[in-house]
Amino acid sequence: MTRRGGKCPLTAKENHSEQPAASYVLHYYPSPNSLKVIILLKELELDWEGRYVDLAAGDQLTSEFAAMNPNCKVPVLESSIGEVLFESGAILEFLAERFDRFMGANDHERWQCKQWLYWQMSALGPIAGQAHHFRKFAPEHVPYAIRRYTDESHRLYGVLNERLSQSPWLCGSYSVADMAVWPWLVHADWQGQRVSEFPALADWYQAMQSRSAVAAAWRSYPTREIPPEDYGILLNQRANATNPSE
Ligand SMILES: N[C@@H](CCC(=O)N[C@@H](CS)C(=O)NCC(=O)O)C(=O)O
Structure with a gap:
């Protein structure tokens, strides 16, 4: 720093x-x-x-x-x-x-939190970002790139769904890992995805939305195109x- x-x-x-x-x-x-x-x-x-x-x-x-x-x-x-x-x-x-x-309730959760945070930073964010790019912003229509990043986003949603069917929050308790992931799912449609296709993910998404800090952040700073x-x-x-x- x-x-x-x-x-x-x-x-x-x-x-x-x-x-x-x-x-x-x-x-x-x-x-x-x-x-x-x-x-x-x-x-x-x-x-x-x-x-x-x-x-x-x-x-x-x-x-x-x-x-x-x-x-x-x-x-x-x-x-x-x-x-x-x-x-x-x-x-x-x-x-x-x-x-x-918000870094987990114990040492095990703390490392789980970092694990899911790094997963968001290295996988979900970059892949969903490229899906946005090729599906919405690219001046050329590139079918291979659209398919590649849409399918990979779908796979990553599946990874989240699997984890969230074992635990209500990514690291066990509510943490910065959940805060890092949620904003990338708000525009699932930009990635060609539907959160409702993944039941555990959809429940977690609702739980996130019901937190007053999350709702307030979204109300004041909605992401936009x-x-x-x-x-x-x-x-x-x-x-x-x-x-x-x-
Ligand atoms: N890995 C960085 C990514 C930051 C990033 O890509 N920011 C975008 C907006 S989401 C940006 O500032 N783009 C401006 C540009 O590309 O000129 C982080 O998570 O902070």
């Missing part, structure tokens, strides 16, 4: 006892990766403010944004004590560990894409 001001970053363990009364700024766009962090901020009832990043206008490609996240993507979390962190999975772990909440006329900046980036106007 970057810590402005030059001092060594505090570790999560050090922070447990202190639970610093920091406030937070979340640089976000209404998309699944931002929504998962918003759900956690609401679950923890933290003092935070959302700062909208206009992806279609290229706000993420400015040198100011790149100084916070060299990968030039949302979400980015900043704290009032100078910490800056990117990657939604890392942000979820950071806050969960800092406040000692970028209109086709604004895709340009998102679809044509190569290395050194930062600072297009500088």
Whole structure:
């Protein structure tokens, strides 16, 4: 984690006892990766403010944004004590560990939580993201890619359904792993899927929706589609894409 001001970053363990009364700024766009962090901020009832990043206008490609996240993507979390962190999975772990909440009720669950969190970050997110891309945004119709990512999304929904038929929550108790997955299922239709086809997944989906923090996050920050006329900046980036106007 970057810590402005030059001092060594505090570790999560050090922070447990202190639970610093920091406030937070979340640089976000209404998309699944931002929504998962918003759900956690609401679950923890933290003092935070959302700062909208206009992806279609290229706000993420400015040198100011790149100084916070060299990968030039949302979400980015900043704290009032100078910490800056990117990657939604890392942000979820950071806050969960800092406040000692939502990482499982014991050591076994804690590792189950990390396992499902990494599964979301490495499998569900990237595959569903490519399904969105080829089914909705790609300027060319590519049947192979559409079939590949639609089928793989379907397989991953099956993996979730199997797990959730053994346990009401992914790691045993409600955790950041559930918060990471749910926002990717909200637009199941964008991936060519129906949650209702998977009974245990559908029950879990309902349970998520009934949580007041999840409902409040969705009410205030519903994920939305970028209109086709604004895709340009998102679809044509190569290395050194930062600072297009500088
Ligand atoms: N692995 C990253 C992915 C972040 C990501 O892809 N963010 C998208 C919005 S969901 C973004 O900022 N896109 C802007 C761009 O590609 O220029 C995370 O989970 O934080």
